[in-house]
Amino acid sequence: MRQIVLDTETTGIETRDGHRLIEIGAVEMINRRLTGNTYHQFINPEREIEAEAISIHGITNERVANEPVFAEIADAFWDFIRGAELVIHNAPFDVGFIDHETNRLNGARQGAPLGPVKEHCGVLDTLVMARRMHPGQRNSLDALCKRYDIDNGHRVLHGALLDAEILADVYLAMTGGQTALSLDAGDDAGSKTSEAPGEFSVRRLALEPGQLRVSRLSDAELAAHHGKLDGLRAKAGTCVWDALPERLYGTGRSNEA
Incomplete structure (x- = not known):
């Protein structure tokens, strides 16, 4: 387009x-x-x-x-x-x-x-x-x-x-953010790469340990997540989510389903 x-x-x-x-x-x-x-x-x-x-x-x-x-x-x-x-x-x-x-x-x-x-x-x-x-x-x-x-x-x-x-x-x-990234291969924290035409660059953030907040699912949210997946399995017979390594989403899914 x-x-x-x-x-x-x-x-x-x-x-x-x-x-x-x-x-x-x-x-x-x-x-x-x-x-x-x-x-x-x-x-x-x-x-x-x-x-x-x-x-x-x-x-x-x-x-x-x-x-x-x-x-x-x-x-x-x-x-x-x-x-x-x-x-x-x-x-x-x-x-x-x-x-x-x-x-x-x-x-x-x-x-x-x-x-x-x-x-x-x-x-x-x-x-x-x-x-x-x-x-x-x-x-x-x-x-x-x-x-x-x-x-x-x-x-x-x-x-x-x-x-x-x-x-x-x-x-x-x-409408959803940038669509092209130019990763900074330099060593300077917080520096911005030179941009090729039509590209955006990624700005590195110099964060101290503990500054980046990580949010985890509550028990209720985890239960709702598994309920949704069970519904997909029941309807389609399979769920592509099951093929993802657990480390990618950290929901604690068991391998029983």
């Missing part, structure tokens, strides 16, 4: 007020692995950026004055996202701006029209997902980073590519 984690920055909040895209950042994942392929582009919006927006993302009119306009980058951008599932935090905002730019372009474009997004891509909104998972709590990207212990200390201002990279980490944490 190909997914594109995407974020944008804009001149202001509302497309109906004529606001435009000024930055697009996106990272590619295939089967939940970051591939290292990214898309990043600043865009000349052909209008002034609101001061309030600049205070959020730090992108000034001077910064984008010599960047290409959307019409010049549209085909390359669509080639990157077409057919993928887009993973976006507060998707209606970003999708609305992409569709707004595309509709403006299609009016003067020769050849096949581009967009709209939902006709060419799936869309997964991580804000909607977070609200279902954590009702009544703050679910901004910063709040989710704190909740899932994801380092975003380098995020002083918003930036499309940086936010897309952070959102990719948040999304993987929200």
Whole structure:
């Protein structure tokens, strides 16, 4: 499955007020692995950026004055996202701006029209997902980073590519954690390996003896566990759990069953 984690920055909040895209950042994942392929582009919006927006993302009119306009980058951008599932935090905002730019372009474009997004891509909104998972709590990207212990200390201002990279980490944490590990072969406790593209590394923890808590099953939990296995044996005639070495699960299973 190909997914594109995407974020944008804009001149202001509302497309109906004529606001435009000024930055697009996106990272590619295939089967939940970051591939290292990214898309990043600043865009000349052909209008002034609101001061309030600049205070959020730090992108000034001077910064984008010599960047290409959307019409010049549209085909390359669509080639990157077409057919993928887009993973976006507060998707209606970003999708609305992409569709707004595309509709403006299609009016003067020769050849096949581009967009709209939902006709060419799936869309997964991580804000909607977070609200279902954590009702009544703050679910901004910063709040989710704190909740899932994801380092975003380098995020002083918003930036499309940086936010897309952070959102990719948040999304993987929200949906089951990382899927690729690069084990540290070094000797330094607490060090982090250099990461190959699309991989996460394992951070070693320097724990003193007795710091790592081990939880064991209570008698009631152990009895419930054996009852469940007995039910599986009665229904299927066998239970694959019986083939596991007892040291792997430590439940004290006897070999009588």
